[in-house]
Amino acid sequence: MTVTADRFDDALRAGPRVVLQTPEGVPLVMTLASVGERAYAFTIDCLFAAIGLLALLFLSLLTQFAGSSLFGAVFVLAFFLLRNGWFLAHELRSGRTPGKRRAALRVVDARGGPLEPLAVVVRNLTREVEVFVPLVLLANPDFVLDQGPGLVRAVGVVWVAGFALVPFFDKKRRRIGDLLAGTLVVREPRHALQADLVAGAADGEDSRGEPAFEPAQLAHYGVYELQVLEKVLREEPTRSLVLDAVAEKVMRRIGWTGDPREFGGARPFLAAFYRAQRARLEHDLALGRARQSKTAATERGSRPSTMHRNSQ
Amino acid sequence: MNAPDKVTRSFAFRRDRQASWRRLERTLTAAESHGLGSLTEKDLLELPTLHRAALSALSAARAISLDQALLAYLESLAARSHACVHGVRGRPLTALLRFLRESFPRAVRAHGAAVAFATAILALGVVTGFAVTATHPEYYDSIVPPGLAQGRDPSASTEDLREGLYSDGDLVDALALFASFLFQHNAQIGILCFALGFAAGIPVLWLLFTNGLTLGAMSALHHGHGLALEWWAWVLPHGVPELLAIALCGAAGLMQGHALLLPERLARAESLRRIGVPAATIVLGAVALLAIAALIEGFFRQLVHSVAIRTSVAAGMFILVTAYFAFAGRRER
Numbered sequence: 001m002t003v004t005a006d007r008f009d010d011a012l013r014a015g016p017r018v019v020l021q022t023p024e025g026v027p028l029v030m031t032l033a034s035v036g037e038r039a040y041a042f043t044i045d046c047l048f049a050a051i052g053l054l055a056l057l058f059l060s061l062l063t064q065f066a067g068s069s070l071f072g073a074v075f076v077l078a079f080f081l082l083r084n085g086w087f088l089a090h091e092l093r094s095g096r097t098p099g100k101r102r103a104a105l106r107v108v109d110a111r112g113g114p115l116e117p118l119a120v121v122v123r124n125l126t127r128e129v130e131v132f133v134p135l136v137l138l139a140n141p142d143f144v145l146d147q148g149p150g151l152v153r154a155v156g157v158v159w160v161a162g163f164a165l166v167p168f169f170d171k172k173r174r175r176i177g178d179l180l181a182g183t184l185v186v187r188e189p190r191h192a193l194q195a196d197l198v199a200g201a202a203d204g205e206d207s208r209g210e211p212a213f214e215p216a217q218l219a220h221y222g223v224y225e226l227q228v229l230e231k232v233l234r235e236e237p238t239r240s241l242v243l244d245a246v247a248e249k250v251m252r253r254i255g256w257t258g259d260p261r262e263f264g265g266a267r268p269f270l271a272a273f274y275r276a277q278r279a280r281l282e283h284d285l286a287l288g289r290a291r292q293s294k295t296a297a298t299e300r301g302s303r304p305s306t307m308h309r310n311s312q
Numbered sequence: 313m314n315a316p317d318k319v320t321r322s323f324a325f326r327r328d329r330q331a332s333w334r335r336l337e338r339t340l341t342a343a344e345s346h347g348l349g350s351l352t353e354k355d356l357l358e359l360p361t362l363h364r365a366a367l368s369a370l371s372a373a374r375a376i377s378l379d380q381a382l383l384a385y386l387e388s389l390a391a392r393s394h395a396c397v398h399g400v401r402g403r404p405l406t407a408l409l410r411f412l413r414e415s416f417p418r419a420v421r422a423h424g425a426a427v428a429f430a431t432a433i434l435a436l437g438v439v440t441g442f443a444v445t446a447t448h449p450e451y452y453d454s455i456v457p458p459g460l461a462q463g464r465d466p467s468a469s470t471e472d473l474r475e476g477l478y479s480d481g482d483l484v485d486a487l488a489l490f491a492s493f494l495f496q497h498n499a500q501i502g503i504l505c506f507a508l509g510f511a512a513g514i515p516v517l518w519l520l521f522t523n524g525l526t527l528g529a530m531s532a533l534h535h536g537h538g539l540a541l542e543w544w545a546w547v548l549p550h551g552v553p554e555l556l557a558i559a560l561c562g563a564a565g566l567m568q569g570h571a572l573l574l575p576e577r578l579a580r581a582e583s584l585r586r587i588g589v590p591a592a593t594i595v596l597g598a599v600a601l602l603a604i605a606a607l608i609e610g611f612f613r614q615l616v617h618s619v620a621i622r623t624s625v626a627a628g629m630f631i632l633v634t635a636y637f638a639f640a641g642r643r644e645r
Contacts, residue, residue, distance in 0.1 A: 023398070026367040028391055094344070095399050106395055114398040117407065118415075122592040179581050180568070180588035188391060191384040193330060193337075198323045198379075227380045234381065278378050279320045286321070286376060 018172065018184060020112035028112065030186040032173050033105045038185055042131070044099035049082045087127065091120045096188075106188045110172075115183070123177035130176055134164040197233055198275050211263055211272050217254040218280040222291035226281055229274050238267050246270060322377035329369050333389060336362040340392050348396070363393045416597035417640040419590045420560065423567055427594075430520055430562035434555065437524020438531070445532035455529040464530065470537040477539065477546045478617050513569020520562040527555075545619045548626035549612060554605035556633060557598040564591040564598075601633075 020028045056078055060071050090097040095115055096106045107123070109115045138161070167175045172184060229246070236242050247266035250256070250273060260269035284290040339355045339362065348356070370386040377383060420427060445452050449466040456465070464476050527547075534543035567587050575583035608625075616622060 020394075022367065022394055024364060024367045026371045026390070028394060029387060030391060092400050093347070095395055106391075108395065109398075112394075115400050116589065117400055118589045118592055120400060121596060122588045125592055125595060179584050180591075182585040182588065186391075188395075189384075189388055191381070191388040193333065193385045194381040196323055196326055196379060196382065198320050223378055226378055230380050275320075278322075282320050282322055282376060282378055285378065290378075 015187070016171070016173075018110075018186070020108065020110075022112045030108070030184075031189075033103075033185040033187050035167050035173060037103050037105060037187070038167070038173075041097065041099035041103040041105055044102055045086060045097045048098055049086045052082055052086075053079060083132075084124070084128075087124045088121060091124065092117055095120075100185075104188050104190070105185055107183050108186055110178075110182050110184045119181040119183055122181040123175075123183050126175075126177035126180060129160070130163045130166070134161050194234065197230060197271060198278060211256075211258065211269060213254070213256075213273065213276045215280075217256065218277055220254050220294060221277060222293040223281055223285075224293035226274070226277055229270065229277070233267070233270060233274060239265075243267055243270060322373070322379060322382070325369075325372065325376060326379075326382060329365070332362055332365055333369070333386075336366055336393060337389060340389075340396055343396050344392070360397060363397045366390050366393055411593075411596070412600075412640075414641040415593050416600075417637050419593040420597070420637055423563060423590060423594065426563040426567045426570070427559060430516075430566055431559045433517055433520040433562065434524040434559050437521040438528035439524075440521075441525035441528025441530075442532045442535075443528075444525075445529040446536065449533075449536075452529055452533065455525050457526075464533065466533065470539065473534060473537050473539055474542065477534075477542050513566045513573070516562050516565030516569065519565075520558065523558055527551075541623075542619060545622035545626065546613065549622055549629060550605040550609040552605075552626060552629040552633060553601040553608070557601035557605065560594050560598040560601070564594045567591050567594075 015032050015034050017029055017031050020030060022028055053075075056075065060075075087097055091107055094101075095108070100106060107115065107120065109119065138157075163176060166179075167173050170179075172178075174184065178184060232242060232246055243266040247260050247269050250270065251260070254273075260266050263269050263272065281290050335358070339351065339359055342355070343351055343359075351359070366386065366389050370383075370390045373379075373383055373386050441455055445455065452466050464473055531543060531547075534540060568584065568591055571583045571587040572580060578586070608629075612625065613622075616625075
């Protein structure tokens with residue numbers, strides 16, 4: 001089963017997690033957004049804002065409004081509002097901008113409480129210095145530091161560019177605006193409610209009877225292996241070499257001597273084993289002694305990181 | 313064959329609750345795409361109940377279920393529901409009125425020391441700029457950027473300077489451009505001042521001081537040509553709200569610098585977080601003041617040339633602003 005463990009281990013892909021204490025008293029486990037995901041969301045938002053300005057320009061060209069000086073006023077005002085207001089308005093309304101929605105990210109209060117409107121304002125006001133000033137500085141240093149000796153300018157560039165790099169060094173990946181506002185940006189994955197694998201028996205998936213497992217045969221694996229098996233069953237197609245290989249390994253380990261074809265092949269056999277193993281481990285869990293993994297009771301007793309939810 | 317609910321408690325647990333989870337999911341999807349306002353009254357009343365039920369189901373599932381897919385589903389459902397139930401709230405207009413009546417003046421009073429300090433730095437800049445220009449006019453050019461001076465420099469005649477104080481806007485939309493430009497320019501400076509605060513407040517001190525320098529230098533120039541009264545009548549109607557706004561933004565920046573350098577017994581991140589909200593309140597109020605200043609600068613100054621009216625408007629602004637910060641939001645409501 002270790003063959004498949006690498007392929008399916010979510011912990012290898014997931015970012016650092018944070019635990020939010022909700023007012024209801026149930027802690028929520030969330031995954032922090034990576035810097036790349038946030039940059040992606042930000043780029044999308046900038047594109048939207050730029051499209052807004054271009055649309056305004058295009059409309060005014062059509063109506064010959066562009067020539068009048070009132071247009072200048074409207075354009076400058078629109079630029080101000082888009083630059084400062086786009087993020088603000090969206091995050092105030094729903095806690096995420098269209099870019100964050102596409103990247104499946106959300107702004108949350110770091111302490112798990114409600115997201116204060118002023119906190120949203122704070123994190124968006126500081127974006128000016130964290131993002132726009134370094135960008136302008138990189139594009140055209142003269143614009144910000146118009147006169148001054150070369151050394152001062154070099155120090156200025158490094159100093160200001162440093163602000164943009166804070167999320168790379170903070171262990172919760174906060175930018176300065178997040179630090180000031182007490183907010184975090186987390187992933188908001190969507191998980192659909194999938195069929196319960198235990199329900200398979202009730203649906204008459206297998207008409208030739210279930211393989212029965214002795215208590216001793218259910219004592220080999222722990223929670224970690226059960227959940228790897230769950231992933232295999234959910235993600236592999238019915239006729240899969242992986243299923244055959246896993247079934248063979250399980251049979252060898254638990255000392256099962258029958259032929260899985262007796263029950264319709266590797267999948268029904270593994271499904272039945274999953275049901276029996278889960279019933280056993282959940283029973284142990286209720287008694288507070290569920291085994292964490294096949295190695296847990298023997299030598300090291302180390303727990304896989306995916307198990308932290310069930311470990312206490 | 314065993315019946316599944318005998319096999320695992322978690323199966324029965326899920327079977328009995330999944331209808332309510334799906335109902336919550338539907339409500340959340342509707343609320344996320346069209347807002348809480350789009351929900352029917354029944355859905356809205358049901359939401360807190362369903363939210364608490366989902367959280368307690370999550371808590372129970374963590375304890376009894378080893379179904380990873382179920383746990384992932386409940387985690388994501390609870391997170392969405394948490395965001396929906398505890399998300400940002402409030403009607404914009406009510407929030408704006410409360411902000412102006414209570415939050416803003418209270419935040420300014422609560423951090424009066426920082427505001428006073430920022431004002432002092434600004435005033436120091438004015439005095440320095442004035443003194444330097446009055447004694448050494450040759451430094452004027454290095455204090456006032458040529459773009460801002462627009463010909464108002466030591467080489468200009470008294471007539472040129474006087475003309476600058478009474479220039480006419482010929483088109484209303486030219487004025488609109490002016491106002492909008494100033495609003496954008498000044499508001500951006502204010503926001504910058506706030507945003508630079510976490511850089512230990514040093515850039516803020518510099519911004520405050522140089523803003524003061526410019527004003528002081530130009531004042532000295534006009535004083536030198538005997539245009540003192542006209543100059544202050546020209547500057548102060550918009551100068552009162554504008555200088556105050558700059559001082560407020562500076563104060564907000566200094567508050568953050570202080571929180572960063574001297575966090576007392578708090579962690580620096582926590583110390584910054586505590587000052588973030590009051591500082592942003594002050595900056596937002598300052599942006600509103602800058603909007604007022606830009607309107608006065610763009611319209612009133614171009615349309616009204618009488619020194620008497622200009623002076624009384626300046627005095628009126630001063631009294632208004634002082635009264636606002638002295639009295640607004642004192643009473644608990």
